Amino acid sequence: MASTSSPVVSVRGLHKRYGDVTAIDDIDFDIETGETFALLGPNGAGKSTTIEILEGYRDRTSGEVSVLGVDPHRATLAWKAQLGIVLQSAGEPAVMTVAEQLRHFAGFYPHPRDVDQTIAAVGLTGKANTRIAKLSGGQRRRADVALGIIGNPRLLFLDEPTTGFDPEARREFWGLIRELKREGTSILLTTHYLDEAAQLGDRAGVIAGGRMIDIAPIDELGGADARIPLVRWRDAAQVRELRTTEPGRTVAELVARLGAEPDDLEVVRPSLEDIYLRLVGDAHVGSAADDDEEVAA
Numbered sequence: 703m704a705s706t707s708s709p710v711v712s713v714r715g716l717h718k719r720y721g722d723v724t725a726i727d728d729i730d731f732d733i734e735t736g737e738t739f740a741l742l743g744p745n746g747a748g749k750s751t752t753i754e755i756l757e758g759y760r761d762r763t764s765g766e767v768s769v770l771g772v773d774p775h776r777a778t779l780a781w782k783a784q785l786g787i788v789l790q791s792a793g794e795p796a797v798m799t800v801a802e803q804l805r806h807f808a809g810f811y812p813h814p815r816d817v818d819q820t821i822a823a824v825g826l827t828g829k830a831n832t833r834i835a836k837l838s839g840g841q842r843r844r845a846d847v848a849l850g851i852i853g854n855p856r857l858l859f860l861d862e863p864t865t866g867f868d869p870e871a872r873r874e875f876w877g878l879i880r881e882l883k884r885e886g887t888s889i890l891l892t893t894h895y896l897d898e899a900a901q902l903g904d905r906a907g908v909i910a911g912g913r914m915i916d917i918a919p920i921d922e923l924g925g926a927d928a929r930i931p932l933v934r935w936r937d938a939a940q941v942r943e944l945r946t947t948e949p950g951r952t953v954a955e956l957v958a959r960l961g962a963e964p965d966d967l968e969v970v971r972p973s974l975e976d977i978y979l980r981l982v983g984d985a986h987v988g989s990a991a992d993d994d995e996e997v998a999a
């Protein structure tokens with residue numbers, strides 16, 4: 703939930719170049735206290751670069767960045783202790799057990815979580831005394847998340863946190879993140895799973911080619927027009943589609959015109975994934991598809 707206090711993250715006019723490659727091209731966004739902000743975009747869009755700049759791991763070329771009121775460029779240990787970071791790849795698995803590793807890292811923080819409760823929260827109680835190297839891929843990812851939250855962070859960075867999770871583990875993980883949200887943790891999430899963004903995100907920013915092409919509450923992404931339903935049916939051998947704000951009237955007119963129930967009739971509301979793909983596709987081709995005409999799909 704957004705609040706009226708100053709944003710936990712504020713980014714203005716951010717640019718990042720790697721040699722000749724412009725990875726980030728003038729992006730602006732804020733994350734409010736207690737908000738979960740989903741950063742979405744295709745491979746190579748610039749999400750990790752943005753996150754690494756916010757975390758203080760990477761220099762920017764230009765622009766203003768404030769994280770918990772501090773420029774990450776001037777990071778102090780006290781500032782870092784308020785961040786929780788779950789990287790895309792956590793490197794070589796540790797030889798320590800899950801519990802040993804968490805106890806070790808808990809010692810670095812002024813107000814850590816309880817180790818056993820954290821292990822339970824990520825669903826690894828049965829594996830607390832197993833070496834990290836012996837965990838499955840999905841279990842290792844849970845151990846990464848446990849490490850990210852052991853310091854009781856005010857701001858949690860989750861970079862593709864559920865890659866490799868089975869569907870049940872993903873749902874359990876969403877429950878854990880909702881609990882962290884309830885506790886007031888602000889979260890920056892990147893994910894390629896649009897259902898995950900829809901489940902957890904309050905707002906989302908879509909990056910493509912280093913530019914922020916849309917930023918809105920999750921259920922307003924792409925604008926109102928993006929949610930116009932599609933009436934689809936089969937006409938002889940062809941599938942027909944019509945985008946309309948009045949699907950009921952369209953179906954009634956179709957039935958009247960055909961004198962019978964249309965074959966394979968369905969009314970489809972665009973999913974977040976449909977809307978996202980359209981946004982990213984439009985950013986690539988630089989032009990929108992025609993919305994109003996009846997077309998053969």
Ligand SMILES: Nc1ncnc2c1ncn2[C@@H]1O[C@H](COP(=O)(O)OP(=O)(O)OP(=O)(O)O)[C@@H](O)[C@H]1O
Pocket residue numbers: 720723724725743744745746747748749750751752
């Ligand atoms: N260290 C680097 N040196 C040179 N170019 C880089 C470096 N890191 C990233 N890039 C380039 O910057 C652009 C943005 O990369 P980035 O890793 O931020 O994208 P991403 O959105 O996180 O992608 P993914 O979804 O695949 O993780 C890409 O063109 C990438 O090739």
